[in-house]
Amino acid sequence: MTAAGVRDWDPGDGRISTSGTRVPAWSADVPVRPAGALPPLAPDRGPPVLDWSEVVEHLREGLVVCDTAGVVRHLSPVAERLLPEVTVGRVLAASGVEGLRAPTHGDEFSHRGRRLRIRQVPLSTGGCCWYVEDVTDNITRADALLAERARAAFLARVGEKLGNPLHPDRAAAAVARLAVPTLADVAVLVLAPRSGRARWWRATRADDGAPSVDVGVLSAADLPAAVDEGLAGFEPQVPDWLVEQAVDAGWLTGVTAADVSVRVVPLPGRDLPAGVLLVARGACRYYDEADVELVRAFAARAGAALTTAVLYRDQAEVADTLQASLVPVEPAEAAGVQWGTAYRPAQAGLRIGGDFYGSHRLPDGGSVFFLGDVSGKGVEAAVFTGQLRQCLQALHRVEAHPGRLLRLLNDALLETTQANGQGRFATIVLGVARPRGDGGLTLSMSGGGHLPPLVLRASGEVEPVGLRGMLIGVVPDPRVGEVSVELAPGETCLLYSDGVTEARGGRRGDEQFGADRLVHTITGCQRMPAPALAERVEQVTCDWLAHGDHDDIAVLALRATGPQGRSMRHLHAVPALRH
């Protein structure tokens, strides 16, 4: 058997054995014997006589065998190549190789530009054997692997931080901050100029970890040429020149210009770059190709985040404007009435829903008020409430009688829904409040299939108002309920949507809040100002829900404030009756 026949023999140091057929991808520079060179093992051969010196010649570890006196007795060719200073017949310690002085086990040292790992094994005959291995390639590979892992971890963290849509300014600040300290001591993000001005964010390395970020603006004409080039989509290549430009722009205050290395990379956008990232670091730590690759990978993620942020902002602006027109408007101030409202749409991220309320002042000093609920939820329902409120806004100018106004509204809605082919309808309570001479209010209300209002009397008791009627927007001439209610000063009328009474919660989370609990909630609250009462209903309902899903919730409370209104303030020196 020859040395080449030693296969599947594990040298015991954890490395992969040099099995002929399986060549690890990373061992391109390790001499590999082709499979064809292996003589087939003949099972019928007798026990071979081993020539050990020939076997060990081909180990990747070199061998240095010493006798008891420390004199080298044998030197394998590998050891000879790695340690040319060592010669057979001379004392090993006298060879001048530092790493061979003391007995060691598994030590590493540098020798002639290579990294060697040695271990010393005592021999039973006395003396010892040194195994010497060249691990330079392993170390380089391990270093490269660690660096790659660090880069992957960095990019993962960047992805996580920039993965959420952010406000564009937040995203820009985050990009600059994330680049320090991994990529740079100073990182400057310059956004593509808008109307001739380019905003920049600069993160500077601080000794205690978190980089400090500052912002500034440059006119597009004053941008350094390299940034301009980057904004056009090219990566400027002359590093020295970049340092000069970055210093001129006033960005490199913290580092010494002489040993600074600067790179500029564009951040890919939708068409042209969204901006440019300038990274700088001092102390002669120049950017090699791997570093620049990492900066580019970072720039790709940063560019995507900035683009998403801008896209999100543009769409959010549109959505905001549309939402603002659909959010219920707070009731108009009116003499003798204190309004209280609460509104909680079903979709928390959205500020609008299918419930609506509002009021309009009448020329005679009274007010039209209403609260209702349209079929459906979310944006479509909100759009319908918008149409409905606009109808009312126009119609109350021609008709101030609640019942007739409700019928007019019904006709208008019927026409709209039929024209649009959508089967939408609404429930509503619509009333007119007129101040009485004594500071009370007279409420004339009409009902379109909505939950009946409650009246909180001065005694603290709660009375339901008998108000019925049919849904509106369904049939041409609906039956409309009408009722008149007198409020003495301090008494309150409460309108609410079914999001209150049908809120599901309680012990098992499936019980409806119900009208009884609502009545109990406001009983005895006769001294509460209307806004506090509305908030109380909202609070108790939400507590009942305990974070569960809910329908839109709307509450409108109107309280008769009494004759004096704000002039009551001068009476406070008079001691009030205590109960």
Added chain:
Amino acid sequence: MTVPTTAPAPALSPADAYHGFLDALAEADEYAAVDVALGLVDAGVPAERVLLDLVAPAQAEVGERWARNAWSVAQEHAATHISERVVAAVAAHANPHPTRGRIVVACMDGEWHALPPRLVAEVLRLRGWQVTFLGASVPAAHLVSYLHRHDAHAVALACALPMRLPHAHRMVEACRRSDVPVVVGGRGFGQDGRWARRLGMAWAPDAPAAADLVADERALRRVAPADVSLLADDEYAGLTKRRGELIESALCALRERFAGMRKYSPAQLDSTVSDLGYIVDFLAAAVYVDDPSLFTEFVEWLVGILVSRGVPAASVGLTLAHYAGELRDFPRAARFLGAARALV
């Protein structure tokens, strides 16, 4: 002459004005309360001092009176509403010009104690910040979508009840994902903010401290990360899952033991159910931050509240014993229940 001769001399310091102000709150007299506060401002007291030395202590007293059962919930709500009006009036009177970035102030989802964060909001405004106050019980989704639309320098988040700490934690994490630093405050994080530290949040004990903290962005971002090993076992998740079942069985146990409960009105029954729920929620929160004192402090407080309303402390003891029996498989929760039972 119609000028009342009994009118008190205008107060010159918040301490002098305190009793008059409390009376105005007790009478739900918004105009009188506003007059007292604006009188101080007109007399040269800085608006910030009026908010912190008059409105804040008065509101603490309002809470005390409710806890002692001296005031009804309705009175407490009315007084709180008037305090809010006073804050608005003082803020409008001072009308500071914003020169600094935007701070978003909000109450946790489910939190209705809006006045303390409102005071923080106004103190920040007086110090030149552009403040958006989102109000009581702000859903996390609403807050996050606001942060996406408006560039905020920081978020100030209030939590008055420790039982909402798990929600607060999630909300803070959501803000951080939007890359906006958060400062938290309120009694929900413990008197010394220890639960905020446990959950890795920047905490401010009062409005001026919150103002100092938001002014130092690097300090805001330099927060020791949360000890996530707290959630390594699934006791918190298990407790929230079994919440309904625990309440139901505790109610049965109470009915068996206390004959009087069979005659409870629906409203009394509801409040018993919600008290039983609070006990589970506080226990879950204590498990979440792994601190038995969160639960024992709550039980002491609850016993005080119930006794002042004529409910026997034994009912709390019985409930704790019942929960302990049901939660034998929850070693931490069982330990906390044991500590609380020793108190009752």
